[in-house]
Amino acid sequence: MVKTNPHDHELYRFKLEELRRLAEALNYSVVGELIQVRVKPAVDYVFGWGKVVELKSIVSSTGVDTVIFYNTLTGKQKFNLERFLGRRVIDRYELTLEIFSSMASDEVSKLQIEVARLSKSFTYDRIILAEKYRIGREHPNLRSRGEYIYRNQIGSLKRRLSKLKEKMDKYLEMQKMQLEKRRSLGLPLVCITGYYNAGKTTLFNALTGLRKPVSPLPFTTLSSKYYLAQGIARRFFLVDTIGFVYDLDPMMIESFKLTLNDIVQSDLTLLVADISEREDVLRFKVETVSSILEDTLGVDESRIILVLNKVDLVDPVTLSKRLSSIADYSRRYPSVVVSASKGYNLEYLLRFVESSLESIRDTIYAKF
Ligand SMILES: Nc1nc2c(ncn2[C@@H]2O[C@H](COP(=O)(O)OP(=O)(O)OP(=O)(O)O)[C@@H](O)[C@H]2O)c(=O)[nH]1
Ligand SMILES: [Mg+2]
Structure with a gap:
């Protein structure tokens, strides 16, 4: 490094x-x-x-x-x-x-990974091909075909990338249609975001009764999962999304826009963080995700609720220390402490989500 x-x-x-x-x-x-x-x-x-x-x-x-x-x-x-x-x-x-590749099982994830991989490796691949061409030139019998092969291979890399991008545009179009269909039902969209491993899917499962894969490995969830959730007094679409990492590369963000769109289009965002992590790590992670949400994706801060998960792993003294310091760096989001795996405080979270939806009702796209 x-x-x-x-x-x-x-x-x-x-x-x-x-x-x-x-x-x-x-x-x-x-x-x-x-x-x-x-x-x-x-x-x-x-x-x-x-x-x-x-x-x-x-x-x-x-x-x-x-x-x-x-x-x-x-x-x-x-x-x-x-x-x-x-x-x-x-x-x-x-x-x-x-x-990502080792975790990917669906076509959209594989497509986004391939776009990200090819966009990143393009200059490297070009250097490798140029190097082969250079070596080829040193062997006179290969000279005539060398340049042709070189240009052809560069061309095929470019064509492959633009074909994949076209495919991605088709998915983006489909995604837009699906969103409009959901909007037409007049139900709000609530998404679950956060650093990888924060417990997003565990929370999604707890709130929906589903059993989507959960694990301590990074990036267990790659593509968004939608579910029509029944809250206390209303229904809403709940979306589980991909986890974030530190220093996310802009090229990666561009390649994963299909998945990130699910966050951008939501009416309310639950930023899940693991409150049992070391103080400085928790701060880096919360700051990382809020910066991606607000500064990169343009999510309004009034649409973000901080969900402090895994409270079953901390003692009351640590909890109160964490809560007072988190208030300094969490951009003043309202916060709710929960344990997704133990089911602690989830009813309160649901009530909080529903009253937040109610308070932004007039300003959100889905006038439910
Ligand atoms: N003790 C405790 N463990 C939890 C809690 N919530 C989640 N976990 C554990 O944390 C790990 C990560 O959980 P996931 O739900 O897969 O986390 P995620 O944020 O969806 O992770 P990615 O999809 O990889 O981004 C798993 O081992 C869960 O069992 C909690 O409230 N308490
Ligand atoms: Mg997950």
Whole structure:
């Protein structure tokens, strides 16, 4: 990892812990970590030359097969590092996509993952093809066909990506129609969002009586699930969505717009957070998700309710400490403490959701 801010000790520790957790979710066993503080990542190798050489000696002595960078790598950096280290090199973006792929079972998720993968690897693939072309040119008998093959392969990568994007546009169209159909029923949409593993699906299941897959692994849910839920006094559509991660890449957001649209189009958003997490981790996660919701997706803060889940795991003293500090950084969202798995306080949450829907009734799209 290249750390560009020498003062963010807590944050970089959290980022590395998270990277390790993601790697371990794919059964990588992590043998070491390397950090360099630089004003900005080096253009050719991310690390400065001395650090790359140090990395190579670690790679050789430990015999690792994959080097994972926290920083998003350009195609050129990935290519240079792979060539110099003689190992497979991936970044956090690609690692996340690997987890997505291992979890994906439906067509929409697979499509979004493929778009994200191809968009990310395009420059890298082009460098690899150019390299093959260069080697080909050094063999005179291959020269005439080399350039033709090179252009053809670049063209086919581009065509594949634009075909997948066309397919995605069709899904977006279908999604719009489904939304209009739901809107025509005059029922509001309430979505469940949050960092991965916060307990979103457990809450969705508890409120709907369904048994959608739940697990401690990251990104168990990839595509949104809709259900017509019966609250205390009214019905509404409840939507379970994909979990977020720290430092989400804009390219990833663009590739997953089908899923993220479900959040944008909702009338009310439940931001689920795990209150049993370490104080600083909880803060990073709540800040990350609220920034994505408000600053990236444009969700209005008056439409967000903070749901502090897993309260069964904290003692009353910790709970009151967490509640007083969370008020400082949670952008003044109203909050409700629950335990989705134990069913604690869910009735209160439902009442709160329904009264919030009532209070924004005049301003929301679905005039239920
Ligand atoms: N103790 C406790 N564990 C919970 C609670 N809610 C969820 N969990 C556990 O937390 C883990 C994650 O739960 P999920 O419901 O899959 O979380 P998620 O937010 O949907 O996760 P992703 O789909 O991966 O983003 C599971 O092991 C759940 O059993 C809770 O209220 N208390
Ligand atoms: Mg889930």
